[in-house]
Amino acid sequence: MPRIDALLRDARLRLPDGVEADLLLAHVLGCSRTWLFTHAQDELDADTSAAFAALLERRERGEPVAYLTGERGFWRFDLQVGPATLIPRAETELLVELALARLPNVGPMRLADLGTGSGAIALALAFERPHAQVIATDMSGEALAIASSNARALSLHNIAFRQGDWFAALTGARFDLIASNPPYIADDDPHLAEGDLRFEPASALSSGIDGLDAIRLITAQAPAHLLPGGWLLIEHGFDQGAQVQALMRAAGLVGVETVRDLELRDRVTLGHLPR
Incomplete structure (x- = not known):
């Protein structure tokens, strides 16, 4: 099973703004970006990894992060x-x-x-x-x-x-x-x-x-x-x-x-x- 830090490292390379990868994974997990950093070595199950991958692909096609997460500050x-x-x-x-x-x-x-x-x-x-x-x-x-x-x-x-x-x-x-x-x-x-x-x-x-x-x-x-x-x-x-x-x-x-x-x-x- 992939670790959080490995998933984010690869995802940040795929997006122009690496912060967006953090926001998408935090949304999938229902956590904060800080939580991601403090649990960087945690492993994610297949369903969570797949959900993150799907959002990542949609963002690569141009969909706004705000629409993918459903919120904007x-x-x-x-x-x-x-x-x-x-x-x-x-x-x-x-x-x-x-x-x-x-x-x-x-x-x-x-x-x-x-x-x-x-x-x-x-x-x-x-x-x-x-x-x-x-x-x-x-x-x-x-x-x-x-x-x-x-x-x-x-x-x-x-x-x-x-x-x-x-x-x-x-x-x-x-x-x-x-x-x-x-x-x-x-x-x-x-x-x-x-x-x-x-x-x-x-x-x-x-x-x-x-x-x-x-x-x-x-x-x-x-x-x-x-x-x-x-x-x-x-x-x-x-x-x-x-x-x-x-x-x-x-x-x-x-x-x-x-x-x-x-x-x-x-x-x-x-x-x-x-x-």
């Missing part, structure tokens, strides 16, 4: 994900940080997350602002089922999920803050045929010939759903900051600015309704 949690949801990215945590900086630490408030997917943004906001009422929307019932499961796992009771396209599920509602990480890649962008993007839902990735169709709709309709002084924050592509700023200003928002991520790329544009 975001903010303070490990979230359940699946092919119906976008895989949460670390750079989206900037959107959460910027939103929290514009919200009081206490007191009632109403927040919305449009196109919630796995619920990453909405769950982070609900966790950090327990007195807020958060509504998360998505067109996909499968995505909402995953987001709801994540909320239950985190015992978050100040969040509700509604199915609908952007603001369609929020008729008549107004919020102190609206956040969204909508699709923003152009429909013909060659990157859609590369890497993990090949396996993620197209509806969560691309939006029109310039990638801005969803953002145009969100910015145009946001003022009707914001309270006086309420904020709109949108994540977007590295080369879309100026265009999103123009859309927000055209919608009547003020204090509009674009914030760069850790790699100094335009990442989030925000603005607020005048008081």
Whole structure:
């Protein structure tokens, strides 16, 4: 029977990022990476070895590790994900940080997350602002089922999920803050045929010939759903900051600015309704 250290040594050579081999084996065994290191000389039975080999082959064919393990870390949690949801990215945590900086630490408030997917943004906001009422929307019932499961796992009771396209599920509602990480890649962008993007839902990735169709709709309709002084924050592509700023200003928002991520790329544009 193979030992853990031998299996991992061979697997790390087969993947561009050797850490992925550790994550896959830890998933199969239901253990942590630390456990793998401290039990490196343990032998694995045939069934476990076969299950690991199957995941390894799927990863070699390009399937994202997050879909193979069914989870991805975001903010303070490990979230359940699946092919119906976008895989949460670390750079989206900037959107959460910027939103929290514009919200009081206490007191009632109403927040919305449009196109919630796995619920990453909405769950982070609900966790950090327990007195807020958060509504998360998505067109996909499968995505909402995953987001709801994540909320239950985190015992978050100040969040509700509604199915609908952007603001369609929020008729008549107004919020102190609206956040969204909508699709923003152009429909013909060659990157859609590369890497993990090949396996993620197209509806969560691309939006029109310039990638801005969803953002145009969100910015145009946001003022009707914001309270006086309420904020709109949108994540977007590295080369879309100026265009999103123009859309927000055209919608009547003020204090509009674009914030760069850790790699100094335009990442989030925000603005607020005048008081």
